[in-house]
C-alpha cells in the first residue's frame with residue numbers, strides 16, 4: 039500500500055484517479071482549498087497555508103491543481119491566474135515537501151497544447167515549445183514541476199482533451215449534441231488529440247509503479263474535429279449538422295481560448311507505448327461507445 043497526496047484531487051481527473059488508486063488498496067489524501075471529508079487536507083497556495091496532518095505519511099504526490107483553462111475567457115488577469123495557480127502552487131508544494139520525509143515520487147499534470155499548432159508531423163516530447171500562450175504556460179508549469187527533482191524522481195504527463203462524460207470539454211459538447219447541435223467547429227479539418235479518462239488514470243498508475251522520469255504525451259490518439267463531432271453524434275444517436283460553426287463566431291465568443299478548438303495538433307504516443315503501456319481504447323469510436331454505454 040502506498041500513501042498518495044493528490045493536489046486538485048477533487049477535480050475531474052482527481053475523482054477517477056483517486057477511485058482507481060483506492061480500489062488498488064492505496065491510501066489517498068486530497069489537497070483542496072475546500073475540505074469536506076476526513077481524507078481532505080486543506081491548503082491555500084495563494085496564502086501559503088497548508089494543514090500539516092498526514093503530510094509525514096505521504097509517499098507519492100500527484101499534482102493536478104490549477105485554475106480551469108476552459109472556464110473563462112483569457113483576459114490578461116485570467117492568464118496570470120492560470121499560470122500562478124499552477125506554478126506558484128507547485129513551488130509551495132515543494133516547500134511543504136520538507137514535512138514529507140517519506141516522499142519517493144512526484145508526478146504532475148501538464149498540457150498537450152504546448153507545441154504550437156498546424157505543424158504537419160506528429161509532435162513528440164522532444165519537439166520545441168510553441169510561442170502561443172498555452173505553450174508558455176506549459177513551459178513554466180513543467181519547469182516548476184522539475185524543481186522536485188532535487189528530492190525525488192519526477193514524471194510529467196502532457197494531457198490531451200480528457201474524454202469523460204462527467205465533466206470537462208466532452209461533457210459540454212455532449213450537452214449541445216443532445217439538443218441537436220452537433221456540428222464541426224471551424225473548417226472541421228483540424229486534428230484534436232484526446233485521452234480516455236480511464237486510460238489516463240492507467241497511465242498515471244503505470245508511471246507511478248515504474249517511477250518513470252521525464253515527460254510523456256498522454257493521448258490515445260487524434261482525429262479531425264469533423265470526425266470527432268460526427269462520432270459523438272453517432273454514438274449519442276443524434277443528428278450531425280452542417281454547416282460548421284465558423285471560426286469567427288468561436289473567436290468572438292471565446293477570444294484567444296478558441297485556438298484550443300480551431301487549431302490543429304497531432305501528437306505521438308510512441309514514448310509511453312515503448313515503456314510497455316497499452317491503451318484500452320485504440321480508436322475514438324471505441325472510447326465514445328464506452329463513455330455512452332457505461333456510467334463510471
Ligand SMILES: NC(=O)c1ccc[n+]([C@@H]2O[C@H](COP(=O)([O-])OP(=O)(O)OC[C@H]3O[C@@H](n4cnc5c(N)ncnc54)[C@H](OP(=O)(O)O)[C@@H]3O)[C@@H](O)[C@H]2O)c1
Pocket residue numbers: 045046047048049050051052069070071072083102103104105106107123127147148149150196197198199200201206207
Ligand atoms: N481535463 C482535461 O481535459 C485536461 C487536459 C489537459 C490538462 N489538464 C490538466 O490536468 C489538471 C487536472 O485537470 P482536471 O480536468 O481534473 O481539472 P479541474 O476539474 O478543473 O480540477 C482542478 C482542481 O484544481 C484546483 N484549483 C483550481 N483553481 C485553483 C487555484 N487557484 N489554486 C490551487 N488549486 C486550484 C481545484 O481544487 P479545489 O477547488 O478542491 O482546491 C480543482 O478541483 C489541470 O491542471 C488541467 O489543466 C486537464
